[in-house]
Amino acid sequence: MTHYKEMIPERPAPHRSIGPLAWLRTNLFSGPVNTLVTLAGIVLLYWLLVPTIQWAVIDANWLGSNPEDCTSAGACWVFIHARIGQFIYGLYPSEEIWRINIVFILFTGFITWLGVPGLPYKRGVAIVTLLVFPIIAYLLLHGGYFGLPRVSTHRWGGLTLTLILAVVGMVAALPIGIILALGRRSSMPIVRSVCVIFIEFWRGAPLITILFMASVMLPLFLPAGVGIDRLIRALVGITLFQSAYMAEVVRGGLQAIPQGQEEAAAALGMSYWKRMGLIVLPQALKMMIPGIVNTFISLFKDTTLVMIIGLFDLLGIVQAALSDSRWLGFDVEGYVFAAFVFWVFCFSMSRYSQYLERRLHTGH
Amino acid sequence: MRYNKNALVLMTSAAALTLGSVGLAQADTLEDTLDRGEVRCGVSDGLPGFSAPDDDGNWQGIDVDVCRAVAAAVFGDSEAVTYTSLTAQERFTALQSGEVDVLSRNTTWTTTRDTTLGLNFTGVTFYDGQGFLVSKDIGISSAEELDGASVCVQSGTTTELNLADYFDANDMEFDPIVFDTSEQTVGGFEAGRCDVLTSDTSQLAALRIQLDDPDSAEVLPEVISKEPLGPVVRQGDDKWFNIVKWSLFAMLNAEEYGVDSENVDDMLDSENPSIARLLGEDGNYGEEMGLEADWAYNIIAQVGNYAESYDRNVGMDSPLEIERGVNRLWTDGGIHYAPPIR
Numbered sequence: 001m002t003h004y005k006e007m008i009p010e011r012p013a014p015h016r017s018i019g020p021l022a023w024l025r026t027n028l029f030s031g032p033v034n035t036l037v038t039l040a041g042i043v044l045l046y047w048l049l050v051p052t053i054q055w056a057v058i059d060a061n062w063l064g065s066n067p068e069d070c071t072s073a074g075a076c077w078v079f080i081h082a083r084i085g086q087f088i089y090g091l092y093p094s095e096e097i098w099r100i101n102i103v104f105i106l107f108t109g110f111i112t113w114l115g116v117p118g119l120p121y122k123r124g125v126a127i128v129t130l131l132v133f134p135i136i137a138y139l140l141l142h143g144g145y146f147g148l149p150r151v152s153t154h155r156w157g158g159l160t161l162t163l164i165l166a167v168v169g170m171v172a173a174l175p176i177g178i179i180l181a182l183g184r185r186s187s188m189p190i191v192r193s194v195c196v197i198f199i200e201f202w203r204g205a206p207l208i209t210i211l212f213m214a215s216v217m218l219p220l221f222l223p224a225g226v227g228i229d230r231l232i233r234a235l236v237g238i239t240l241f242q243s244a245y246m247a248e249v250v251r252g253g254l255q256a257i258p259q260g261q262e263e264a265a266a267a268l269g270m271s272y273w274k275r276m277g278l279i280v281l282p283q284a285l286k287m288m289i290p291g292i293v294n295t296f297i298s299l300f301k302d303t304t305l306v307m308i309i310g311l312f313d314l315l316g317i318v319q320a321a322l323s324d325s326r327w328l329g330f331d332v333e334g335y336v337f338a339a340f341v342f343w344v345f346c347f348s349m350s351r352y353s354q355y356l357e358r359r360l361h362t363g364h
Numbered sequence: 365m366r367y368n369k370n371a372l373v374l375m376t377s378a379a380a381l382t383l384g385s386v387g388l389a390q391a392d393t394l395e396d397t398l399d400r401g402e403v404r405c406g407v408s409d410g411l412p413g414f415s416a417p418d419d420d421g422n423w424q425g426i427d428v429d430v431c432r433a434v435a436a437a438v439f440g441d442s443e444a445v446t447y448t449s450l451t452a453q454e455r456f457t458a459l460q461s462g463e464v465d466v467l468s469r470n471t472t473w474t475t476t477r478d479t480t481l482g483l484n485f486t487g488v489t490f491y492d493g494q495g496f497l498v499s500k501d502i503g504i505s506s507a508e509e510l511d512g513a514s515v516c517v518q519s520g521t522t523t524e525l526n527l528a529d530y531f532d533a534n535d536m537e538f539d540p541i542v543f544d545t546s547e548q549t550v551g552g553f554e555a556g557r558c559d560v561l562t563s564d565t566s567q568l569a570a571l572r573i574q575l576d577d578p579d580s581a582e583v584l585p586e587v588i589s590k591e592p593l594g595p596v597v598r599q600g601d602d603k604w605f606n607i608v609k610w611s612l613f614a615m616l617n618a619e620e621y622g623v624d625s626e627n628v629d630d631m632l633d634s635e636n637p638s639i640a641r642l643l644g645e646d647g648n649y650g651e652e653m654g655l656e657a658d659w660a661y662n663i664i665a666q667v668g669n670y671a672e673s674y675d676r677n678v679g680m681d682s683p684l685e686i687e688r689g690v691n692r693l694w695t696d697g698g699i700h701y702a703p704p705i706r
Contacts, residue, residue: 065419083419086417086419086421090421091417091421092421094420094421152446154446154447154449212453215454216453216454219458219460219461219462219463220457220460222461227461227462227463230448230463307409307451308451308453310450310451310454317417320410320416320449321410321416321417322410323411323412324410324412324416324417324418324419324424325412325413325416325570325683325684326683328412328573328683331547
């Protein structure tokens with residue numbers, strides 16, 4: 001064996017492999033190209049963010065109630081502040097707004113109950129949410145019963161209307177979609193062709209056309225005196241359109257379930273509905289969560305299209321507010337606000353769906 | 365098969381026509397309105413000075429005032445109105461199908477609309493027309509000096525066609541700079557991409573306010589197209605047609621006789637026979653329309669006369685500050701002329 005007499009010369013300490021500096025080095029400055037890209041990114045961010053923050057926060061006007069209160073050069077959030085009630089409740093009479101608030105509170109309560117794991121009586125609450133709550137909500141919002149003054153749907157608007165359109169569209173489209181998807185996979189020719197025709201028809205037409213037909217053509221074909229409320233027309237149009245999309249998402253999920261599952265269930269002597277309800281759908285629906293949420297998010301944003309039939313959803317009411325001659329020229333603030341609200345809702349839905357996927361992930 | 369197909373098309377059209385005409389069937393709009401307790405009025409989904417919800421959610425504007433005047437005439441309560449916001453595309457259907465009973469939505473009175481759509485225009489609330497907005501730096505005072513100018517204009521509108529017609533007719537050259545939306549058009553004008561911006565004068569006022577420095581630009585006096593805007597009702601119900609028509613005339617006559625919402629109570633004792641007839645003190649002109657004798661009194665007391673409505677919504681008391689111009693009364697050199705009440 002050879003013995004070394006000389007010690008190994010001292011070497012600099014190894015690069016840190018943990019801590020923020022190390023993270024920066026490995027991720028952002030690992031080579032000349034990466035360093036350049038990082039620097040360019042920083043410049044770009046600086047270039048974008050500084051004026052934005054300057055405009056939206058530092059130079060912004062926050063307090064006041066009049067256009068005259070907007071004195072500095074930045075954003076005028078006074079406009080949003082002055083109109084926030086209208087953006088949320090539409091043109092609903094101000095003394096009746098408590099009715100919308102009750103509906104909001106009930107809805108949030110039910111959804112939280114259903115969404116938080118571990119709370120009891122889920123089945124009962126779900127039935128109440130789906131069957132009893134819509135009736136309560138309608139009676140409260142529309143009124144005309146139990147001494148509540150009637151508020152016609154002309155006065156509904158803002159975020160309230162956006163949520164009504166989206167929630168009704170989602171809740172009604174899912175069951176119709178499931179039935180259509182099952183029908184499309186059915187071996188009965190009539191059922192199958194009806195479902196195929198329905199799905200392909202509604203998927204083939206753009207939503208804007210459907211809304212337009214519902215608002216412009218339909219009234220001309222109805223006899224005099226028979227008027228269907230504009231909101232109902234829009235809701236039916238959105239639901240039918242959405243259920244066709246939902247049907248295809250569900251069909252995708254159904255096809256991912258191996259044939260053996262259904263055959264095994266059939267071998268146990270289960271009826272069609274039991275096979276579907278107990279074996280196939282529970283497995284399929286779990287897989288479909290990303291697809292379903294994706295459809296929901298897109299529906300939530302699509303509701304803004306009702307603007308073309310003169311319904312004031314959130315975006316519509318912002319635009320109407322922008323045409324008040326006192327508040328001309330605050331377009332950017334209005335649209336930024338609307339975009340922000342939409343983003344908050346869509347992002348929450350997306351996060352919740354990811355949580356749901358993790359929770360329901362049982363593996364196969 | 366071909367025959368069958370044609371027959372099918374014919375049958376469908378016939379069915380559509382029958383159903384359509386049922387929709388237009390003679391109905392007593394006044395009676396229905398009285399039963400309902402509200403005038404159903406179609407307004408725009410937001411147009412500065414014409415119809416837009418204010419901070420408290422109440423509709424305001426010169427078009428809205430027509431709805432309020434009709435409600436005041438029918439019910440003596442200008443608030444008894446259900447407003448339906450309508451887009452430009454659906455406005456006529458909404459009226460034809462009976463979803464609204466008055467359409468007061470900055471609608472230009474044209475031959476086609478008056479004759480083929482089964483509608484009647486009841487009068488003119490605002491004489492609009494295409495005008496020019498120029499930067500004061502250029503030092504132009506008349507549209508006739510615009511030879512060779514670059515003009516910012518919104519694409520796909522009649523505005524673009526009128527512009528070409530006007531320059532052709534006056535043997536002048538121009539350089540069109542076309543934009544898609546009105547915001548972009550203003551942006552282009554402000555960035556100095558054109559010398560002049562063209563649009564309807566009612567819009568120009570709203571566009572001017574949106575400039576960083578509104579005082580740097582002015583609207584030229586020339587108006588190069590006719591856009592008479594007025595309320596519309598369904599054809600075939602003359603009683604209702606008369607009510608809407610005379611509600612507007614009452615406002616114009618009130619201005620002519622100097623009656624406004626401030627002095628209307630004092631005017632009840634006026635010696636002037638025209639005023640006495642207007643306010644229902646002499647004769648009962650309301651009855652002939654199916655209304656109360658004080659129909660015009662209610663309009664003036666609750667909505668005001670035409671000048672008040674104009675000034676409040678689009679004129680000098682509003683941010684838009686549109687000059688009266690041709691919208692003055694005939695007695696002041698304008699073209700608003702209401703038939704006498706007698």
